[in-house]
Amino acid sequence: MQIDLRTVTIKPLRQTFDNIARRIGADKPASRYQEGTLDMQQTANFHYRPTWDPAHDIYDASRTAIKMADWYAFKDPRQFYYGAYTLARAKQQDTAEANFDFVENRGLAATLPESVRKTVLELLLPLRHVAWGSNMNNASVCAYSYGTGFSQPHIYQAMDQLGIAQYLTRVGLLLGDVESLDEAKRAWMDDDAWQGLRRYVEDSFVIKDPVELFVAQNVALDGLLYPLVYETIIDDVLSSQGGTPVAMLTQFMTDWFTETRKWVDATVKIAAAESPENKEVMTRWLSQWRDRSAAALLPVARIALGDRSDEVVGEVVQQFNARMAKAGVAL
Amino acid sequence: MSTVFLALQTNEDTRPIIEAILQDNPSAVVDEQPAMVKINADGRLVVRRETIEELIGRDYDLQELQVNMITMSGNLDQTDDEITLFWKS
Amino acid sequence: MDMQVAKKKLGLKERYAVMTRGLDWTPSYQKMEDIYPYIAYEGIKIHDWDKWEDPFRLTMDAYWKYQAEKERKLYAIIDAFNQNNGHLNVTDARYVNTVKLFISGISPLEYVAHRGFAHAGRAFPGPGPRVACLMQSLDEIRHAQTQVHSISNYNKYYNGMHDFHHMHDRVWFLSVPKSFFDDAITAGPFEFMVSIGFSFEYVLTNLLFVPFVSGAAYNGDMGTMTFGFSAQSDEARHMTLGLEVIKFILEQDPANVPIVQRWIDKWTWRGYRVLTLVAMMMDYMLPKRTMSWKEAWEVYFEENGGALFKDLARYGITMPKCAEQIALEKDHLSHQAWSTFYNYAAAANFHTWMPDEDEMAWLSSKYPESFDKLYRPRYEFWREQAAKGNRFYNKTLPMLCQTCQIPMIFTEPGDATKICYREVDYKGDKYHFCSDHCKEIFEHEPEKYVQAWLPVHQIYQGNCFPEGTDPTVEGFDPLAAVLKYYNLEHGRDNLDFDISEDKKNFAEWRGQATKNI
Secondary structure: OOOOOOOOOOOOOOOOOHHHHHHHOOOOOOOHHHHHHOOOOOOOOOOOOOOOOOOOOOOOHHHOOOOOOOHHHOOOOOOOOHHHHHHHHHHHHHHHHHHHHHHHHOOHHHHOOHHHHHHHHHHHOOHHHHHHHHHHHHHHHHHHOOOHHHHHHHHHHHHHHHHHHHHHHHHHHHHOOHHHHHHHHHHHHHOHHHHHHHHHHHHHOOOOOHHHHHHHHHHHHHHHHHHHHHHHHHHHHHHHHOOHHHHHHOHHHHHHHHHHHHHHHHHHHHHHHHOHHHHHHHHHHHHHHHHHHHHHHHHHHHHHHHHHHHHHHHHHHHHHHHHHHHOOOOO | OOEEEEEEEOOOOHHHHHHHHHHHOOOOEEEEEOOEEEEEEEOEEEEEHHHHHHHHOOOOOHHHHHHOEEEEEOEEEEOOOEEEEEOOO | OHHHHHOOOOOHHHHHHHHOHHHOOOOOOOOHHHHOOOOOOOOOOOOOHHHOOOOOOOOHHHHHHHHHHHHHHHHHHHHHHHHOOHHHHOOOHHHHHHHHHHHHHOHHHHHHHHHHHHHHHHHOOOHHHHHHHHHHHHHHHHHHHHHHHHHHHHHHHOOOOOOHHHHHOOOHHHHHHHHHHHHHHHOOHHHHHHHHHHHHHHHHHHHHHHHHHHHHHHOOOHHHHHHHHHHHHHHHHHHHHHHHHHHHHHHHOOOHHHHHHHHHHHHHHHHHHHOHHHHHHHHHHOOOOOOOHHHHHHHHHHHHHHHHHHHHHHHOOOOOOHHHHHHHHOOOHHHHHHHHHHHOOOOOOOOEOOOOHHHHHHHHHHOOOOHHHHHHHHHHHHHHHHHOOOOOOOOOOOOEOOOOOOEOOOEEOOEEEEEOOEEEEEOOEEEEEOOHHHHHHHHHOHHHHOOOOOHHHHHHOOOOOOOOOOOOOOOOOHHHHHHHHHOOOOOOOOOEHHHOHHHHHHHHHHHHHHOOO
16 A cells, blocks of 8 residues: 655745855755855955954965865865764764773773783873874864865864873773873873974974964874874784773774875865965975974884884885875875 | 753753752742743752652763753853852852 | 772763863973964963863763764754745744844854854963863854754745855845954954853843744744754853853953953943844744843843842952943834834845734833834834835935944934934044944954944945946946845845745745645
């Protein structure tokens, strides 16, 4: 038997807002990502100049050396608007919560070999501060970049990095205690192994060009740090030494990096493909920040990898170069 | 004392919460508006986790309250066990 | 195992402290003033950022969890509302004009708030305020987007909303809300927090959302009601942030008190002037009224704000002095605003109309001091004229206030028969103001307010015609050219409700939905 569900059919006067129709055509409805992103930022007739930056308008494309005919060329392949973003993270949060419960309830932290536990605390806990730095840098890019297509993913990235800093804190509290966090902060401030990285992060705080900051933080630093620490040291090296529970506790970071790099790669590609001038600027920034990032991460890698550090960091840089080549920038 | 208030959406989640608040704050006054319940109290209003848990028969995290909260007035202090709204003067 | 068991469970406050405060450090490779260049120039003195009290202690995992729950609920209702042609269940098609006002006047401001809180969060060196600001930045993009998504379906069936981004940057009356937020975001980060975080979110937001959203519920608009209440649930967090900011700044140094007082005075007035739009919406545009503007002001400002300022008195903060004038205006504000929009119905992206007999009776009962004496006769005259085919459309551009940018329509405090004019000479030019308060705001920062992009000046200077327009050709119609620049479709988006396509379509569609034709 067939049941007809009858509702009144009335013909809409239009499919979407005019600004969207001008971009995608008036004949089809727009996605929520499109309606929530395209032209969201005001573009004309600003009333006052910022008292904190009188040389620029409130939103001003000239804050960066990258030039775009249309800043909405930048699209997030994940199509994240707030709702889609939050639902995705809530799902990952569920998994992370289940993983933490699993490790906690079965007392798996206590089964870790002491050497692994010590390495994890020494290596992971100071990274809380790196994630905090990234939170700040991504807030900066969100605030000062141009066009919602470019700026929007940065607020998500900023809050993700805060979340990562908080997951790392929980790892510290699970494998150690509040004093372990204090000790890690001391190492971050004073130990030679961390000074290159801390300098990198603090230097990034004063970058004024939002696209360069995107490159220094999300492309170059995270592009080496995540494959090195989470994919290589935790998931491979420490797991083979009985550290699998740690890999469960950092699964969020591994999954997160796999997801966000799609957006990072797309962004690099779009910026570089726009013009030879952009490509030149992107290449310069990428190689400069990549080299600094690799140098800063090398002593950190030694905490877990010892003599193998040069070789592993070298491999990670090779992979990074290949990634950038795919995004259209040969380094 | 000035009035503090908390306004919640009217729905199945908030029914026991409102009941709990009224139990814990006998002098609080309920003001029902379209789709919204506003609870006024003189100077101080406490939301207690335990009272809510007794009414709903499961664990309750006070941060869940945010899902249905519409607005409030007063200074706010939150711990694991209670949320307090208050005026100091 | 033992080590785990012996571990002390951290309480909410301690746990939150290690989750946020502990992340911060004092840099040594770069100077503090280079990393945080925007925190000194406003003159606010902060001695210890750690004295900041976090009101809601939400970590990101909990944030994602609860916000996702809100989003799931919200979009389920939006989908259901759209699938069932929920727009046909609203009281009558006049209601849709509040939605037009909202999306073109308010939603773009949510977006500015998103960027502004990202800026403020980045600017503050303290981790407590930074995290709170960034969470609010994230919430604000939520509000902008959920509003666009909820209203998207209305745009498919009704006029006036189709190019709201474009209009927000251009249409004359929309420069009122736009300049308000531009003013806030171009101020220093502390003033931004006082303007938006405190004055707007804490003191005034209830006047915007609660009546608007209750109004939506009362008028059968489930979609708007849902996004409104859902947004408000974040607002509780924002309000506590606004109050904490004020308390924190005031406790840090006594020298901060007069600066903050001036900001509170300024922003309460600025915000109140923007709420003129809300006042007329509540009294005129909701077919079924929840409460009058005057009642809402009394509950949410006089009572609630009164409690707040009593609480802040211990810091030496007093009730903003503009409150006295606002109290005198509350019998007049919505009527003067509606009369203006009735006049300028040809140049706005929503429809206006004259209240019917029942509505006039409601207005006289809510405004016994003013309505019958001053406004009813005017409306009756206009209604008669319209019946004779002389519906009045004012084509003369009004003089605008340099600060709030509202046409100079307000009357003298205490004399509702006389228009209030104030002026200031500054560097050889004359500037006009609607009130003493707008004049004072200008006088304190003339270099800022002379920059204002005043729509009427811009039209007269020829800056509001489509590119390539030649105003010297014979028969040039400036209003038509301005409407083109606004992308406002004459005859569809504007003019009286009675002759609108919205009215006609709604009647026809509702007929299809409720009758067998």
